[in-house]
Amino acid sequence: MVLRFPPKIFALLSLILTLIAIGIVAYTAISPNQGFRNISNETSKPRYELPIIIIDSDKASVKISLEEAMRMVSRIWDVPKSAPSARVIIDKIEGRTYWSLGWVENSGKVYAMVDAETGQVVLLHDFRYKAKMDNLKNRARAVEIAVKLLEKLGIPTHMLTPEPSVLIERAPADGPVQEITYEVMWKQVYKGIQVIDGYVIVSVDPENQRPVGFVVKLLDVENISVEPKITRDSAVAIATEFLKSRGYSLGEVAEVKLCIGRPNYYWEGKPIIRGPPSLLWIVVFKKPYSDSGTVEVWVDAHSGVVVGGDKTRC
Known part of the structure; x- marks a missing residue:
């Protein structure tokens, strides 16, 4: 790859x-x-x-x-x-x-x-x-x-x-x-x-x-299971519901990818020490009324919990 x-x-x-x-x-x-x-x-x-x-x-x-x-x-x-x-x-x-x-x-x-x-x-x-x-x-x-x-x-x-x-x-x-x-x-x-x-x-x-x-x-990832327990479709549904609950107007899903990363707890709204690396579904939505802006929601691929994201890209 x-x-x-x-x-x-x-x-x-x-x-x-x-x-x-x-x-x-x-x-x-x-x-x-x-x-x-x-x-x-x-x-x-x-x-x-x-x-x-x-x-x-x-x-x-x-x-x-x-x-x-x-x-x-x-x-x-x-x-x-x-x-x-x-x-x-x-x-x-x-x-x-x-x-x-x-x-x-x-x-x-x-x-x-x-x-x-x-x-x-x-x-x-x-x-x-x-x-x-x-x-x-x-x-x-x-x-x-x-x-x-x-x-x-x-x-x-x-x-x-x-x-x-x-x-x-x-x-x-x-x-x-x-x-x-x-x-x-x-x-x-x-x-x-x-x-x-x-x-x-x-x-x-x-x-x-x-x-x-x-x-x-380089992150220490040797002990991480790369087999997701949460399906791709379930991750999209979790991310969609999460953004709706926060009042976001959603665009279409631009990308869904399986990655390993440290949760950044972006949606908590304050600096928090990053968590240990885990398997994540990165669900990327296009911003409405924007040609290139995106919103990301990171869903833990084992637990289904939202553990991070990004909405600063535009």
């Missing part, structure tokens, strides 16, 4: 990941009063809780120590010899905690994020390499370079789509090209079923023909 994505969606995802890498880690070198909330500097309780908070490394209580996190990165990447800036990031929605590390030397910066519970390096970008020219001119060669990095990271390819999507990014998009990057992306699959928000992205420098970064977001 090969999953392909429109370039605009791929580009947007890559941009978001880049902003996470730069924005979160750059915070550590800018100011404790900018960017996300730093709880170590607070003297009064905020009016509401933000989903992401940052803690100074000396105030954090995590399973993986700073030294261990640094060692995990140095095992797979040649980082500067200097000590990195470090913070602990708590993602309250995803229920995950990360080490955010940033190294700086004259030739550029290296940013990394390490899972503070497992020690897995989940994000890295090496800004010491910026390709000005494309010596690859070959998507297949970019995939080969990316695959070698997957092997180094210990990521089994059976968890991923057989064929990745490859996007050539040029920055800026208009005007003289200042940097070229090949973005190679695999989606996670389990027994032929797509895993929502499970993916691996490898950034390849086409001038030096080497990887310059990666993002790993």
Whole structure:
């Protein structure tokens, strides 16, 4: 099963990941009063809780120590010899905690994020390499370079789509090209079923023909039964009744697909820690009076309970 994505969606995802890498880690070198909330500097309780908070490394209580996190990165990447800036990031929605590390030397910066519970390096970008020219001119060669990095990271390819999507990014998009990057992306699959928000992205420098970064977001789905107890038609009926009970004017059903994902409890109307991965029916309705807008309802394929969705697409 090969999953392909429109370039605009791929580009947007890559941009978001880049902003996470730069924005979160750059915070550590800018100011404790900018960017996300730093709880170590607070003297009064905020009016509401933000989903992401940052803690100074000396105030954090995590399973993986700073030294261990640094060692995990140095095992797979040649980082500067200097000590990195470090913070602990708590993602309250995803229920995950990360080490955010940033190294700086004259030739550029290296940013990394390490899972503070497992020690897995989940994000890295090496800004010491910026390709000005494309010596690859070959998507297949970019995939080969990316695959070698997957092997180094210990990521089994059976968890991923057989064929990745490859996007050539040029920055800026208009005007003289200042940097070229090949973005190679695999989606996670389990027994032929797509895993929502499970993916691996490898950034390849086409001038030096080497990887310059990666993002790993793979869900633990090994114990999930992929045999639905709720039929497709029943899932559509449950989703339809659910939206009607909330006063929605329904368009026609645009798509129904079986996926694995973490319930996002979207319809609860407030940030909630995502649940463990489960088998889901994703029922997609077209929005009335809209050419492209959709509303999603996620129905647990084993229990028939509505556990998430999305209505922001338009």
